[in-house]
Amino acid sequence: MLILKTMDDAQASVLYETCMRRDFPPSELKSLSAILKMKRRGLYNVLGAYQTDGTLAAYALLYHPASERVALLDYLAVEPTLRHAGVGSMLLAQLRAHYADAADVLLIECERPKAAPDETLARERIRFYTQAGAQLTSVRIWLFDVEYSILVLPCGERIPACDWAEQMLSLYRQMLPKPLFEQNVRLIRA
Numbered sequence: 001m002l003i004l005k006t007m008d009d010a011q012a013s014v015l016y017e018t019c020m021r022r023d024f025p026p027s028e029l030k031s032l033s034a035i036l037k038m039k040r041r042g043l044y045n046v047l048g049a050y051q052t053d054g055t056l057a058a059y060a061l062l063y064h065p066a067s068e069r070v071a072l073l074d075y076l077a078v079e080p081t082l083r084h085a086g087v088g089s090m091l092l093a094q095l096r097a098h099y100a101d102a103a104d105v106l107l108i109e110c111e112r113p114k115a116a117p118d119e120t121l122a123r124e125r126i127r128f129y130t131q132a133g134a135q136l137t138s139v140r141i142w143l144f145d146v147e148y149s150i151l152v153l154p155c156g157e158r159i160p161a162c163d164w165a166e167q168m169l170s171l172y173r174q175m176l177p178k179p180l181f182e183q184n185v186r187l188i189r190a
Contacts, residue, residue: 002049002057002087004094009036012046015059023077027144030074035061038175042066044074047098049091057082058091063175064103069160071103072171073153092132092153100155107168108134108151115147129153139165140188143172147188 007015016032038044043065049058058078064071073095078087095106108129116122126149130136134153141148150168152159165187172185 001052002090002094003052004091004098005048005050007046007048007059009039011048012036012039015046015048015056019056019059019077019079020075022080024075028146038063043175045071047095049087049094057087060091060095062095062099062106063171064099065171065174066102068171069102069104070107070162070167070171071099071105072107072109072168072175088128089132092129096133096153096155103155104160105155105162106134106153107164107171108153109141109143109148110151112140112147112149126151135159137164139168141165141168142186142188144184 012035013032016035020029035044035046039046043063045060045062045064047060047062048056049060051057056079058076060073061075062071063074076088076091078091099106110125110129111122113119113122113126126136129151132153134151137150137152139150141150150164152164169185169187173181176185
């Protein structure tokens with residue numbers, strides 16, 4: 001069993017320096033100051049999933065403006081010693097329940113396998129999310145020199161009809177300053 005808790009700024013800072021720097025390549029990490037700024041504005045959630053003894057098992061960071069019925073799963077990672085033990089799947093189930101009243105879906109970015117440095121790992125990540133109930137969309141987006149496929153994980157029983165490409169662009173327009181958005185975000189038309 002995991003206990004999901006919102007982290008305060010101090011906890012989020014420690015998480016960033018100790019776990020996120022370990023779990024994600026520098027090219028994929030937002031700055032800590034950007035994360036904390038969005039968090040303080042109520043747009044970003046930093047959640048820890050703790051074991052019953054209080055130790056961190058996994059974490060997730062999500063962008064969720066109150067005006068939107070979607071949340072963007074920005075980061076998710078499991079402590080290295082607990083990987084491949086079902087912890088990530090448990091966390092996803094808890095995130096779906098946690099957001100059920102506020103969001104219809106969680107949007108997930110996964111590196112497109114054919115464009116990823118490690119195609120096998122990219123396929124495993126997509127398989128992880130689809131086994132948890134996510135659906136791979138036809139949307140591909142280029143973010144900061146990385147090509148991503150977009151998946152949609154329902155928080156309720158079904159996935160509502162939506163233009164997921166426009167939804168992703170809308171979220172990034174809100175999240176990023178205009179010059180940064182214009183330079184680093186583009187939709188890839190298949």
